[in-house]
Amino acid sequence: xxxxxxxxxxxxxxxxxxxxxxxxxxxxxxxxxxxxxxxxxxxxxxxxxxxxxxxxxxxxxxxxxxxxxxxxxxxxxxxxxxxxxxxxxxxxxxxxxxxxxxxxxxxxxxxxxxxxxxxxxxxxxxxxxxxxxxxxxxx
Numbered sequence: 325x326x327x328x329x330x331x332x333x334x335x336x337x338x339x340x341x342x343x344x345x346x347x348x349x350x351x352x353x354x355x356x357x358x359x360x361x362x363x364x365x366x367x368x369x370x371x372x373x374x375x376x377x378x379x380x381x382x383x384x385x386x387x388x389x390x391x392x393x394x395x396x397x398x399x400x401x402x403x404x405x406x407x408x409x410x411x412x413x414x415x416x417x418x419x420x421x422x423x424x425x426x427x428x429x430x431x432x433x434x435x436x437x438x439x440x441x442x443x444x445x446x447x448x449x450x451x452x453x454x455x456x457x458x459x460x461x462x463x
Contacts, residue, residue, distance in 0.1 A: 327371035327379040330387055339461040341378045342405070347431050349423075350380040350403040350457055352391060357399045359418050366420040367400075374427055380457070390460050403455055404430045409438045410451040 330338050342348045351367050353360030364381065371379035384391050397415055402423065404412040411430045416423055433441070442448050 327368055327381070329381040330383075330390070332387075335390075335461055338380055339458070342380070342458060342461075345407050345435075347374075347377040347411075347427070348380065348403075348405045348457060349374075349377055349427055350382055350405075352382050352384050352394065352396050352401040352403065353399050354385050355383055356385075360399050363400045363418040366418065366423070370420055370423055370427065373424065374431075377427065377431070394455060394460075402426065403457060405455075405457055406430070406435065406438055408452075408456055408458060409435070409442050410448075410455045410457075411438050411441070413451045413455045 326341060328334065328338050328341060349370070351360075351363070353363070355361075367379065367381060371377075382391060384394070384396055394413075400416055400418055401414060402412060402416045403410065404426065411433065412426060416426070430438075442452050
């Protein structure tokens with residue numbers, strides 16, 4: 325699909341891009357973070373390998389009004405979502421191969437599997453309440 329950078333001028337476009345059932349992979353980072361700066365190219369390469377998914381780069385400080393309440397402990401933090409089901413939310417090693425395996429594993433899961441996993445622990449139930457990018461964008 326596409327790779328987008330969320331900014332205050334394109335929120336409606338990003339919301340529209342993630343409205344379908346395709347997998348969304350969002351990277352939450354900060355401009356001041358050296359690891360994020362170097363990971364950006366890796367994230368863009370990942371998007372090129374997975375053209376059927378939507379990739380969104382989000383600077384948590386520039387977009388604090390949207391993601392300010394999310395618990396981002398370290399960088400990079402990835403959020404993987406299909407539809408309204410948050411499949412993964414957490415810190416990743418800044419390694420393209422690790423992120424690629426995560427994306428492949430989430431893409432291979434059926435919607436029923438993702439729903440079952442989403443309800444399987446308090447942490448994952450919290451992801452559904454707090455980390456749904458569609459809800460955060462108001463779409």
